[in-house]
Amino acid sequence: MARSNRDRTEATRAALIEAARALFVDRGYAETATPDVVAAAGVTRGALYHHFEDKKALFLAVVEREAKAVAEEIEAQAASEADARKALLLGAKGYFDAMQKKGRTRLLLLDAPAVLGPEAVTALDRRHAEASLRAGLSDLLRPLEGAEPLLDQLTALLSAAFDRAAIEIAEGGDRAAYEAAVVRLIDGLR
Known part of the structure; x- marks a missing residue:
């Protein structure tokens, strides 16, 4: 056919x-x-x-596909969990699992900001992995009085922490130690 x-x-x-x-x-x-x-x-x-249009547009398509795959892995890990804390921790595991794919950390966290610029990368992240993080944090913080107005700032800070951890892990850092640090960060918000 x-x-x-x-x-x-x-x-x-x-x-x-x-x-x-x-x-x-x-x-x-x-x-x-x-x-x-x-x-x-x-x-x-x-x-x-x-x-x-050009090499930069091709690079953007590559990075967009990679960012989407990361978000899908986060969702796959966290989607079935009803408890907000557990869902966030499963999402973190999904993020670190997704970032283990060869070259993904370099593409998304090192080259993309240099090639596309920080504004484009921030927008890309907001459409993908950061959107999942924001939703998870909203669920976690909803019962806490006064925490909701800080949701955007907490999302940005935690997203940066996850990215930094992914870079460290890619360079040989102890993933288990970073996952333990994520638990402390999440628990510190409650």
Whole structure:
């Protein structure tokens, strides 16, 4: 059965994103050239520019896909838990599990801010992992008088703490110790 144009288009886009991801992880953004991406994906240069305006747009698509995968892992871990504290801790585990994928920490936490800028990365994070964190914190803080007005600030601070922990873990830090620290942070909010 012949594939539709839409199927071919989606397959080409996916091949470009996958090839670019591998090259961005291995070489970094600056050292990855679009001809290398095209060759790795097995498509033409015209196909690349049909789907993406430039290398930065391709990088954004890679990072968007990675951020979505992280958020999905967080949700998968925490979704079935009704207790707000336990759900947050399961979400933290999901975050650290998701960040274990080769190159993900570099892509999301190191290269993305440098390439896309902090505002774009903040917006991306708010759409994905930070949205889950904010919802979990809201559930945790709801019964506490006066805590709700600080929800945005607490979400931003904890998100930064999770990101810093992921960087440390990627560099060989003790994951169990960071998970224990997360427990203390969460419990300190209550």
